[in-house]
Amino acid sequence: MIYSNACEYAIRALTHLAMHPQEKLCKEIAAGERVPRYFLGKILQSLVRAGLLQSTPGRKGGFTLARAPEHITLYDIKAAIDGTRDLCECAIGLEQCSDETPCPLHEIWKPIRLQLMNYLQRTTLAELAAAVQKKRVHRGKGRRGACRANGLQP
């Protein structure tokens, strides 16, 4: 809803890299995160162009984080993959609003959007990695598929 497919893959790949710096090959990340391999290649290229990753070709090549995970935010990732135009727009996406075509959600939507923006800009890769680490320690090795079912169904 907030992220595109590509952006989700990017988040997972970067989190993976933050946790497993030794696994830096595109195919390793794709296998580890169960992400389409060739598609991930394109995404990682975008992240390189955006300055979040560094890449080296050749035999001992691969991808590494361009800066410390504490200094990479969700906002950076979303900006690199999806752009951030939608974060600055009216809730119902009007280019312009006039008397004939107003944006009725604007005032109501604004605080929510601000909080979202705040969340994206404050959450870093390091926090994501820590959350994953904590989750792994907390539960055993056996359990799977316990992520849905969070009591939000209406």
Add this chain to the structure above:
Amino acid sequence: MIYSNACEYAIRALTHLAMHPQEKLCKEIAAGERVPRYFLGKILQSLVRAGLLQSTPGRKGGFTLARAPEHITLYDIKAAIDGTRDLCECAIGLEQCSDETPCPLHEIWKPIRLQLMNYLQRTTLAELAAAVQKKRVHRGKGRRGACRANGLQP
């Protein structure tokens, strides 16, 4: 970001109907809200099937709200057009998460998602219509395009 194109159109069409009950023809709404006419037809049909609108064919036909605007929420509209699966999912859209493929955003994303859900379920058509009305009274007839530029650019 939150709504699809179709859902945005639905919101605008329903708001239009709440404010102009006399303008109930598909082409009137499409013209008034500057929405693709034939596409809007499909959307209104979905809203009829979802029980938010009533339609009558024939000469004096058109669309009318199936219940009072106070009793139609943004959640109802989003459910009718986009579905609500994404509101109940992990932030990064994993079907299942396991030790190998966890959903690192889950805990961080949850409060935001709850607030979003709350916003969707509490905001009614009547409130939207009132916000538009207020906005129209507040500013004159001349101004246009003042909806962007809300100080959110990073």
Add this chain to the structure above:
DNA sequence: AGTGTTGAGGATCTAAAGATCTTCAAGTGA
């Protein structure tokens, strides 16, 4: 009954996202 207007709904077209494959250049190590 006949005519014109309306929504219903199927068929179709376009654009964008998502995903895959293939080829090429850059680098490593024998």
Add this chain to the structure above:
DNA sequence: TCACTTGAAGATCTTTAGATCCTCAACACT
């Protein structure tokens, strides 16, 4: 140098959202 591994990047395919058109049934009015 040569073989091999890697990312880079273009071409291509699939799927889905978005949008349009056309025909038909329902209805109102004459």
